[in-house]
Amino acid sequence: MQAIYDVPAPAKLNLFLHxxxxxxxxxxxxxxxxxxxxxxxxxxxxxxxxxxxARHDQGDSLPPDDLCLRAARALQHHSGCTLGADIHxxxxxxxxxxxxxxxxxxxxxxxxxxxxxxxxxxLQKLLSIGLSLGADVPFFLGGTHAFVEGIGExxxxxxxxxxxxxxxxxxxxxxxAEIFSSPLLARSKSVAIVAGFPAHNKERSVCxxxxxxxxxxxxxxxxxxxxxEGIASFLHGFGRNxxxxxxxxxCPEVVQALQMLETKxxxxxxxxxxxxxxxxxxxxxxGDAAAGNESRMLAKASAKLSEGLPPKxxxxxxxxxxxxxxxxxxxxxSR
Numbered sequence: 001m002q003a004i005y006d007v008p009a010p011a012k013l014n015l016f017l018h019x020x021x022x023x024x025x026x027x028x029x030x031x032x033x034x035x036x037x038x039x040x041x042x043x044x045x046x047x048x049x050x051x052x053x054a055r056h057d058q059g060d061s062l063p064p065d066d067l068c069l070r071a072a073r074a075l076q077h078h079s080g081c082t083l084g085a086d087i088h089x090x091x092x093x094x095x096x097x098x099x100x101x102x103x104x105x106x107x108x109x110x111x112x113x114x115x116x117x118x119x120x121x122x123l124q125k126l127l128s129i130g131l132s133l134g135a136d137v138p139f140f141l142g143g144t145h146a147f148v149e150g151i152g153e154x155x156x157x158x159x160x161x162x163x164x165x166x167x168x169x170x171x172x173x174x175x176x177a178e179i180f181s182s183p184l185l186a187r188s189k190s191v192a193i194v195a196g197f198p199a200h201n202k203e204r205s206v207c208x209x210x211x212x213x214x215x216x217x218x219x220x221x222x223x224x225x226x227x228x229e230g231i232a233s234f235l236h237g238f239g240r241n242x243x244x245x246x247x248x249x250x251c252p253e254v255v256q257a258l259q260m261l262e263t264k265x266x267x268x269x270x271x272x273x274x275x276x277x278x279x280x281x282x283x284x285x286x287g288d289a290a291a292g293n294e295s296r297m298l299a300k301a302s303a304k305l306s307e308g309l310p311p312k313x314x315x316x317x318x319x320x321x322x323x324x325x326x327x328x329x330x331x332x333x334s335r
Contacts, residue, residue, distance in 0.1 A: 003046040004116050008325045009108040010040040011099035012139065013165060013271045013278055013318075016239030019185065027135075027151045028180055033239075034100075034139050034146050035160055037318040039167065040325075041093050041105055043068070045112045048084035051076075056088045067106035067133060074129050075113055075121075083117045094314055096173020098272025100136045107140030111329040123330040127153075143327030145320070163320045164281040164298060166265055166305045170253035171312035176273040182246030240269075247274040257313075264304050281317070 012034045021029035048054075053072045055062070062068075068087055075081065087109065093101035110126050113119075123141065130137035135152030144157040179185065247270055248255045254270060257277045261268035265279035281301050302317045309315055 001047070001116055001118070003044070004112050005044045007043040007045065007108050007112045008040045009043055009093075009101070009104040009140070010036050010038060010321060010324065011093050011097075011101055011104060011318075012036055012136075013099065013167070014241060016269075017241045017243060017272065019242040023151070029150060030148065030152060032148045032152075033158065034148050035163075036145055036321040036324055037165065037167075038321055039093060039099070039316055039318045041101060041108075042090040043105065043108055043112065044088040044090075045109075045116050046086040046088075047116050048086060050084055051082050052084040054084075054086050056086060057091065058088055059091045062089065062091065067102045067137075068109045071106040071109040071129075071133055071137075072113055074133060075110055075117075075119070078125070078129055079117070079119050079121060081117050081119060085113060085116065094169040094173075094276065096175070097169045097276035098174070098176075098270065098274045099167075099169075099276050100140065100272065103134050103136035104140045106130065106133050106137050108326060110137075110141065111326045114330055121330065122333040124333050126330050140324065141330070143324040145323075160320050164301070165278045165318050165320075166261060166281060166301060166315070167271075167276060167278045167318050168257045168261060168305070168309075168313060168315045169276040170251070170257050171310070172251050172253045172275055174247055174251050174254075174274045178250060179243050179246050179273040182250070185242065185246050241271070243273050244270045251275050253313075256310075260308070265301075278318075 015033040015035055017030060017032040019028050020031055023029060053069055053076075055066065055069055068089065072085060072087065076083075089105065091101075093099060093104070095101060107130060110130060114121050114126060126141050127138045130141050131153050138153050139146055139148060139155060142155045142157065145160045147156040147158050148154065149156070244254075248258075251274060254275050254277065257275075258268040258270065261277060261279040265281060267279050268277055269279075270277045281297070298317055305315050305317060
């Protein structure tokens with residue numbers, strides 16, 4: 001195999017995000033539901049024999065040493081591979097959005113180069129490498145929507161129904177470190193309970209096994225399905241984003257974007273550490289009474305979303321993916 005083209009790297013939304021503790025090393029412990037959406041970067045990989053790694057930006061320039069290059073180097077190091085690659089990135093996801101764009105690019109890089117270089121490393125090994133790059137990378141390697149715990153490395157797969165979201169990324173971006181160091185950051189007083197996943201789940205996740213964490217049971221996580229009402233309950237009831245208040249104080253555009261979505265669609269929430277925000281679409285929220293006419297609903301929602309959008313802001317109607325497009329690219333080791 002000499003090349004792999006058109007490799008997707010989809011974004012995620014946090015349907016809720018609770019800060020439930022802090023580790024001695026300073027990392028915050030979280031609970032969240034990560035939902036994969038169809039807004040994505042596209043990457044292309046060409047094999048090199050000289051061992052060199054080169055990134056070619058097709059669009060806005062990325063930092064000189066981004067997560068893609070770091071992921072490729074880490075894969076070389078852990079596998080002993082002497083091959084290299086030219087990595088071409090069509091960057092469509094906005095930076096500094098809290099949508100996991102850089103982490104998703106890194107995960108797709110690990111999966112693609114594992115194939116291109118003929119390494120055939122199992123998913124468990126890639127998960128371990130991914131976590132060394134960033135807390136969100138294992139999620140994008142996992143291949144499914146997930147109820148996430150720890151610093152992001154404990155993944156419990158879930159199924160989500162077909163849903164659509166209006167997503168806005170203001171022109172301003174927010175540094176994640178700034179949000180987590182804010183005095184306005186509050187810790188949730190209770191942990192989340194998702195049906196099928198009790199607050200103190202003792203089952204091992206795939207990522208926990210990859211990192212050889214000690215747990216008393218070794219059953220595989222069941223896949224829990226959430227319906228539309230379950231998602232709505234996170235956006236209108238129990239769920240919240242504990243990072244939203246410090247983000248609002250740091251970035252006035254977050255407040256403006258949240259208010260815009262609330263006015264247009266009746267709900268709003270920030271994803272990750274911001275600055276992107278989203279609203280769940282319903283037939284009523286989109287202004288279309290015909291619940292069965294999805295294309296009409298989405299067209300109206302798109303027109304409503306773009307109306308009055310400030311310059312240099314970007315917005316898009318996004319749908320939930322059934323699973324990550326690269327799901328199954330790395331095999332799970334048998335138990």
